[in-house]
Amino acid sequence: MSPAGYIAAALLVPAAGAAGIALAGRWPNLREGVTLATAALLFACVLGLLPTVLGGSLPQLFVLEMLPGIALGFRVEPLGMLFALVASGLWIVNSVYSIGYMRGNDEPHQTRFYVCFALALAATMGIAFSANLLTLFLFYEMLTLVTWPLVTHHGDDEARKGGRVYLGVLLGTSIVLLLPAVIVTWVVAGTLEFTPGGILGGKTSSAALGALLALYMFGVGKAALMPMHRWLPAAMVAPTPVSALLHAVAVVKAGVFAVVKIIVYVFGTGTLAATSASDWLPTVAGFTIIAASVVALRADNLKRRLAYSTVSQLSYVVLAVAILAPLSVIGAALHVAAHAVGKITLFFAAGAIYTAAHKTEVSQLDGIGRRMPWTLGAFAIGALSMIGLPPAAGFVSKWYMLSGALQAEHWVAVAVIAGSTLLNAAYFAPIVYRGFLRAPAGPAHGEAPLPMVIALVATAGATLALFFFPQVPLALAGALQGG
Amino acid sequence: MQAFASHYTYWVTVLLLGAGLYIMIARGNLVKKLVGLSIFQTSVYLLYIAPGKLIGGTAPIVSEAYQVYSNPLPHVLILTAIVVGIATLALGLAIVVRIREAYGSIEEDEIVAADAQAGDGR
Amino acid sequence: MIAAHLPALAVVVPLAAAPLIVLVRHAGAAWALAVAAAWFSFGASLALAAQVADAGVVSYAMGNWPPPWGIEYRVDALSAFVVVLVSAIGAAVAPYALKSVAAEVPGELRYLYYAMHCLCLAGLLGMAMTGDAFNLFVFMEVASLAMYVLIALGRDRRALLASYQYLLLGTIGATFYVIGVGVLYLQTGTLNIADMAARLPAVAGGRPAPAALAFITAGMSLKLALFPLHLWLPNAYAYAPSAATAFLAATATKVSVYVLLRFHFSVFGESAVTALLPMPEILIALSIAAIVTASLVAVWQADFKRLLAYSSVAQIGYITLGIGLATRDGLTAAVVHLFNHGITKGALFLLAGGIVLRAGGARFENLRGLGRSMPLTALGITLAGLSLIGVPGTAGFISKWYLVLGAIEAGMWWLAALVVLTSLIAVVYVWRFVEAAYLSEPGEAAPRPGEAPMPMLVVSWLMVAACLWFGFDTSFTVGGASRAAQLLLGGAP
Incomplete structure (x- = not known):
């Protein structure tokens, strides 16, 4: 199949899968079979693109002209390739996990759940492969809308409230800030294509560039830059597989992916470095990192703590790319992958604990590691990655970020990275400590259902593997710089 | 004064227009509102017809004997407009009949009150 | 012949x-x-x-x-x-x-x-x-x-x-x-x-x-x-x-x-x-008043058809706003929204008619649990509602794009901000429907499970499909509208 064919397949396979899941809704085993087959097929399609992208070319697919001069088009560049690989690969694992979780907890509306999940992946692929801002915006909004039914899955008052915050913040920021930013870019630059080196260079003043950058950075609400982060804790009312794949990987990574793409391909790091337009951004990102870590430290609900950890980790990516140093941009790209595998492991573990022991608060977790050793072991590896210690993937990306910050002599960033590492340790270490070293309380129970354990061990393994074999992500991240 | 006298048809037009509109707004009786509407529309007939008349002119007959004649087009137009006006009036009255059947009244305030009362029970 | x-x-x-x-x-x-x-x-x-x-x-x-x-x-x-x-x-x-x-x-x-x-x-x-x-x-x-x-x-x-x-x-x-x-x-x-x-x-x-x-x-x-x-x-x-x-x-x-x-x-x-x-000023001022007040009034309606009616008043405001701008992009926005809003509101009222048929009315208590009792109708209204909001991939987005573009090119930044901000009110009233349909348990007034008769459903969904289609393929709508705008501004047809 030609590269363009792979792109089309990557978009159509999950969409067709959604239709198949809906049709197979009456037979749960068949339905889950369709989900797994779709996930595997999607991963194969994305893998099919990898050699081409690693070979240095950019496969393209042009569908139609949506507006005069603006196409609905796709182009696979290295960062999008990395994002698509991570999202589609983790979807397979997450589907296995979902089967265990949804059945183990007797969740309602399972067909709707799997349909929306497949659609969310279709939207994610659209974001990852988008060739211009309009295509990105289209799939960005689609992702918000198809994940809303997943956030409000339980249909109770809490879900309704969470859904309102989720939709309000994400749709609000994208319509009020992102859409005007896109239109202004179109007016100023006359194009919306992602172009190495940016499209705004020399087109407008430094002040206007700064204002536009602010519209973009806060408009991409999915990147959860404070004060636009409230939707992420609100989304935690969703079933855990949703929090794991979407609100630790697909949706939030779509946000930071958009941020990186906009800074690298719309503004251009060179353009921004030559002006003072982005000087404020590292400060805002740094503030988000520290503030979210402090909130996480005080949160007793496990999923809430993980959500604020995600807010903080996302801003690492924003911070790294905002420093504009070549090494830190590589770090940003790597962190997209590293955080994904680590955080999904943590959420998998949280969901496994909920399914097996019905515990949701950190203070209830005494001795949980003795009853669920695999789960808490995986959790510990995920936590290592979040803190940024070897031998976990987080160490690699953090290393690059820190090197970039030092290279650029950006001392605020260095201080933020160092300080937040301590904070990360402060809110993850007690959980592991409680789980393994305190005496268990309450009725006895074992591990969660087998599919869940398999899934979380697999992602924990991936977290370690990315530390030892970071070649592919590194090659892609490096190619991003090469243009 | 000259302008007033030579343009008196316009003043009548404006008077009818204002009177018709006033009746439509000020009267609560649905039939009287329709009367106002008719008066309002009549003002337009005058607006079109009056300028078409030439003093001393005849009907537009194609003949050497008649050099000065009135413009026939406004008459034709207003004939159409009158038909439209009658259709509107007839439809309006028909609706008023139906309203009286449904509400037992043709006073606007009573009808609104009846709806408000029924609205509470819904 | x-x-x-x-x-x-x-x-x-x-x-x-x-x-x-x-x-x-x-x-x-x-x-x-x-x-x-x-x-x-x-x-x-x-x-x-x-x-x-x-x-x-x-x-x-x-x-x-x-x-x-x-x-x-x-x-x-x-x-x-x-x-x-x-x-x-x-x-x-x-x-x-x-x-x-x-x-x-x-x-x-x-x-x-x-x-x-x-x-x-x-x-x-x-x-x-x-x-x-x-x-x-x-x-x-x-x-x-x-x-x-x-x-x-x-x-x-x-x-x-x-x-x-x-x-x-x-x-x-x-x-x-x-x-x-x-x-x-x-x-x-x-x-x-x-x-x-x-x-x-x-x-x-x-x-x-x-x-x-x-x-x-x-x-x-x-x-x-x-x-x-x-x-x-x-x-x-x-x-x-x-x-x-x-x-x-x-x-x-x-x-x-x-x-x-x-x-x-x-x-x-x-x-x-x-x-x-001073026509542009009058039109812009009245349009803004229409958009803001009618959208807000729509949010509080108890009847879905009335909600849609007030939304129409607001949407007409977007059309006249484009006319008030009187620029090429503004007029394109007005004419294209004329079409896009026509098919969007058409689809919504057609689907609402299906609800009236099945439930005897379209008040919000009739809409509860509609996602389960009339799934295709509820989905159709949701999709057409997205077009009303102006979400990309729907016809409404195209209108909004040109309207914001027109406002920005006319240097009226506040107007562009107003257009996008008021879209959020549309989000609120559309989501009132979505929450009633999908997140509420059906009450006594809700219809028994079953869709509207097939011809009604097919026609309604054709219209919904048009709302989506014209969000992607705009050669007819934008092409026609920009030719019309050029014509109105005195250019060659």
């Missing part, structure tokens, strides 16, 4: 169908006739649009009397665009009406519904195609009278009062229009719109021209329900039979917008209008 007479045939066929239906009197046969006439008009309109795309302007001398003495039918890029919208909606609603009207209109009156549908269609098409200002008035009244009847056929007694109020206000609007035309006629001595445009500059100096402009603008503003002249609209839309609401909401106000555009830009010309009256 037929190709040369398309402008006349598109109007005459539904016009002739109406008395035929009254003679037939049988509801089923009446329906069949109405469907045939509506689809004929649609086909003729499409063929006509193709001719216009080739030739630029199609001129047809009615009865072979050459213009400017005879009545000319003059179809250019703008009228072709409006004609396609109107006839498409007419063709879609006619097949839908069978089951909906059977459920909402008493048996002995049903044939009248179809007669009025044909009359209304003929009137609206005539308004959009005629090149004669007085003929336009006649068609306006034909369409309006048919509309009053359609609304009065609603089964709620409040439909009668709504129809009566619309009759009064609509007649005032039409009479204002005809006063304006009369003054222009006295000034220029012609009723042919193109001829009038040519002669007007010579006499535009005095007081009559601004008076005529003011009368026509006020009259058409009433007809198109520009805030604060919109008071007739919510009740009329809420209590009319569902099929009639869908037809009227998608077409009637849009054709009035067309007339306003025609007089402001083709007859007077943009610069002349601005010199006579």
